[in-house]
Amino acid sequence: MIGEFEYLILSAATRLREDAxxxxxRQEIEDATRHGCSIGALYTTLDRLEAKGFIKxxxxxxxxxxxxxxxxxxxxxxxxxRAASDFYTAVTRASRGVSWIRVAVR
Amino acid sequence: MxxxxxxxxxxxxxxxxxxxxLMLHPDERQAVRGDLVEFGATGSQALRDVLGLVVRRQATxxxxxxxxxxxxxxxxxxxxxLSVVSKSTADGSAVYVWMYANNWKWDDLGNAGFWxxxxxxxxxxxxxxLALACWSWTSGFVLxxxxxxxxxxxxxxxxxxxxxxxLVAAPRYFAYVWPxxxxxxxxxxxxxxxxxxxxxxxxxxxxxxxxxxxxVKASGRKGSGHSSAxxxxxxxxxxxxxx
Numbered sequence: 001m002i003g004e005f006e007y008l009i010l011s012a013a014t015r016l017r018e019d020a021x022x023x024x025x026r027q028e029i030e031d032a033t034r035h036g037c038s039i040g041a042l043y044t045t046l047d048r049l050e051a052k053g054f055i056k057x058x059x060x061x062x063x064x065x066x067x068x069x070x071x072x073x074x075x076x077x078x079x080x081x082r083a084a085s086d087f088y089t090a091v092t093r094a095s096r097g098v099s100w101i102r103v104a105v106r
Numbered sequence: 107m108x109x110x111x112x113x114x115x116x117x118x119x120x121x122x123x124x125x126x127x128l129m130l131h132p133d134e135r136q137a138v139r140g141d142l143v144e145f146g147a148t149g150s151q152a153l154r155d156v157l158g159l160v161v162r163r164q165a166t167x168x169x170x171x172x173x174x175x176x177x178x179x180x181x182x183x184x185x186x187x188l189s190v191v192s193k194s195t196a197d198g199s200a201v202y203v204w205m206y207a208n209n210w211k212w213d214d215l216g217n218a219g220f221w222x223x224x225x226x227x228x229x230x231x232x233x234x235x236l237a238l239a240c241w242s243w244t245s246g247f248v249l250x251x252x253x254x255x256x257x258x259x260x261x262x263x264x265x266x267x268x269x270x271x272x273l274v275a276a277p278r279y280f281a282y283v284w285p286x287x288x289x290x291x292x293x294x295x296x297x298x299x300x301x302x303x304x305x306x307x308x309x310x311x312x313x314x315x316x317x318x319x320x321x322v323k324a325s326g327r328k329g330s331g332h333s334s335a336x337x338x339x340x341x342x343x344x345x346x347x348x349x
Contacts, residue, residue, distance in 0.1 A: 023141040039138055040158030044166065059133050062140075069140030072133070 001090065002054070002083050005045055008032065010054060010084040013074045021060065021071035022046075046074065054080030119149025126156045129258055130163065167255050176252060181263050184245045188238075188313050189271025190279055195238050196308035197280075199231045200300040204293075238312045246317030250324030261321055265314065272309050 002010070012028035013020040022042060029037040049055045060071040123142070127135045138159065142152045167173050206224070214220040249260050295301045
């Protein structure tokens with residue numbers, strides 16, 4: 001089972017498709033969670049996901065807007081999609097019958 | 107964003123980012139710097155981000171047993187032994203250096219006996235220095251070849267260990283096992299230079315120099331020669347045991 005941060009990265013990278021790379025994934029995660037996402041956490045988790053075979057990364061071409069530096073492009077593998085799907089199913093199943101609004105009010 | 111422009115603090119932060127990011131893999135360094143530029147990070151944000159990444163990168167291997175084994179079996183013993191042997195060599199040779207440097211008489215040059223003793227002394231001291239330099243070279247090679255992921259950390263720890271050994275451990279060790287070693291050599295070691303500075307010069311030239319040089323060379327090699335590193339490691343241990 002993957003962790004929640006790994007799930008956030010897999011979701012962001014899947015949503016971004018061909019445009020999935022470090023800065024874009026970071027932006028997606030910050031928009032979704034409304035919390036800061038450190039580059040350290042992002043890059044070490046990308047390495048972990050790659051080691052598990054959930055993503056593949058490659059260096060893209062340098063672009064002018066990045067000061068002539070390349071992007072680390074990310075592609076989610078079939079195994080990654082399955083892992084993210086399993087996580088989502090588990091969270092959905094675990095949340096069945098629970099209303100957080102009602103619990104918070106009580 | 108051009109990091110070289112802007113307020114002084116921002117420039118300092120970006121320069122620190124530049125230095126810190128040297129500890130990252132070249133591909134990752136480029137990607138991270140690009141991400142920071144694209145994200146419009148300020149100098150302090152960039153510094154925090156890169157520092158966080160470098161710390162994580164250096165800390166990750168320590169969750170496994172191998173770095174601890176390397177630390178306990180190579181980095182600490184070699185660092186301590188080299189600093190102790192270096193101190194011993196420096197003190198041994200300091201007497202001869204003092205004898206010639208502080209008591210030089212030009213008239214002695216015409217004396218055949220002077221030349222006989224002088225050549226013998228130079229040969230003896232050279233042999234000690236060569237042995238110390240070779241041992242340091244081998245230690246640097248072993249440490250530089252052993253773990254590509256731990257190159258920077260092992261290097262820093264090894265040189266910190268040498269420094270600690272030279273400044274703290276070696277003097278205390280000799281004071282404990284050989285308390286009166288300076289007794290007969292009082293005139294030499296009453297001079298601060300021979301007691302404090304000379305051992306540090308020997309350490310810098312014959313230990314730090316050779317080991318750092320080969321450490322950088324060995325760590326830069328692709329697929330560093332593990333078999334030769336193991337062989338050198340065994341030699342190291344044999345020497346440690348003999349010492």
